[in-house]
Amino acid sequence: MGPWKVPKRKRLGNTPLRVTQQKLPVLQRLGRFSQLPSIVCGQCQQGIETQEHLFFGCHYAREIWDIFLSEWQLQIQVDGMKNFVKSVTHLKMPRKMRNLMYAGINAVLYNLWHARNSRIFSGKVYPSQDVLKEIKRQVTHRVLQLHQLRVCVQFVSD
Ligand SMILES: [Zn+2]
Numbered sequence: 001m002g003p004w005k006v007p008k009r010k011r012l013g014n015t016p017l018r019v020t021q022q023k024l025p026v027l028q029r030l031g032r033f034s035q036l037p038s039i040v041c042g043q044c045q046q047g048i049e050t051q052e053h054l055f056f057g058c059h060y061a062r063e064i065w066d067i068f069l070s071e072w073q074l075q076i077q078v079d080g081m082k083n084f085v086k087s088v089t090h091l092k093m094p095r096k097m098r099n100l101m102y103a104g105i106n107a108v109l110y111n112l113w114h115a116r117n118s119r120i121f122s123g124k125v126y127p128s129q130d131v132l133k134e135i136k137r138q139v140t141h142r143v144l145q146l147h148q149l150r151v152c153v154q155f156v157s158d
Pocket residue numbers: 041042043044045046047053057058059060
């Protein structure tokens with residue numbers, strides 16, 4: 001057996017794990033954002049712009065989460081980072097669904113951050129509907145990538 005011939009089961013088994021691992025650190029790495037200066041949130045002018053506020057407390061984030069979660073029919077707590085991470089990691093669902101859920105959640109977090117940066121650095125304000133459209137687009141792209149990856153893995157392991 002040549003070095004290129006990895007047993008089929010092992011190869012297929014590792015791939016979803018790697019895909020999942022790519023996702024999980026993104027949630028953990030969000031801790032970096034807690035170094036933000038303590039200033040009033042430019043989105044709502046009602047709270048100090050902390051990580052908690054930006055992603056969970058701000059009405060802008062709330063609106064996007066609410067629509068996203070009801071469209072995806074997900075039971076995830078979005079009242080704060082701690083409960084959020086807990087409810088995401090404890091959610092029981094098939095692996096494929098889980099990957100899809102991570103892609104969706106990552107897209108929400110990424111776009112909330114992106115919307116905040118666009119507002120601050122280029123004065124561009126995105127209505128929540130535009131953000132939700134962008135989230136959908138990104139998830140679709142991600143799903144196509146995952147599908148392609150699976151097809152490639154099947155091709156090399158056959
Ligand atoms: Zn706010």
